[in-house]
Amino acid sequence: MKSLAELEAIRKATISKINLRNEDKDGATRVVVGMATCGIAAGARPVMLSFVEQVEKKNLQHVTVSQTGCVGMCRLEPMVDVYVPGHEKVTYVHVKPDMVERIVTEHIQGGHPVTEYTIGAAENN
């Protein structure tokens, strides 16, 4: 196993971040990835891990990434919902790992949803 000392270092480094986040719970942006049988088969696992990697890399303290089940639109998986406080939910469909960085920078950090990846754009085709 990778050294537990390394894990201890992670604990020390993240504990202050977590306290900051707890003070501002309502301001958190939520990223929710569909991870039922359909989502997993369509490629949701690397998408989920890409979001986590971006959050870590860009040190985004007010973003949480979580998982949900099947919402009944299996043909559009992998699907990702982004909830920015004070804005309507945005649903991205057919998400691939290489789309994640753009969603994070333009939407979560920049405030502008990537329209061409959304369910609205996909359904109009």
Place this chain on the structure above:
Amino acid sequence: MKEIALHLLDIVQNSVRAGASVVEIGFDLDSSGMLVMSVADDGCGMSPELLERVRSPFTTTRTTRKVGLGIPLLMQNAVLSGGGLELNSEEGRGTVLKATFNTRSIDCLPLGDLASTMATIIMGSPDRPEFHLRCHSPEGEMSFTTEEVRAVLGEDVPLSEPAVSGWIQQSIQEEIEPIFGGIMR
């Protein structure tokens, strides 16, 4: 599904939903190339009637739709390789699932990215249940538990923390590569 590890990610949700407090995941590869994936939980278990029906794609416990494909797809891939699926369950005690794959068959899926699957599983259920992973092959063995990670992190840092997920993924990857290197891709 393109990997055995993706089936694991899918099927483990059943143990989580069953309210398990510990889920034991095992991968055992013998010298003849037979791989047994086992998932044992101490969740609510299944009645004999449900256990009878559970291999059918038209059986599900959810109420929103009438299909459930997790177990049937896993069974299909196990059987295609020349293996099979074994399920034992007792109400109130838990469920044990064993899927056997013949890794020397051309129709067998690769084991795939087990480390990413474990990191994703743990991130999805950071508080409970506890997950144990045990891997064994003629090349060696390893074990991993969420309890040992929790012991270092204490109560303040959840297992869903991005940096922790990265650590879990890398540490499992390092250990399983020498054990299952030949069947992962």
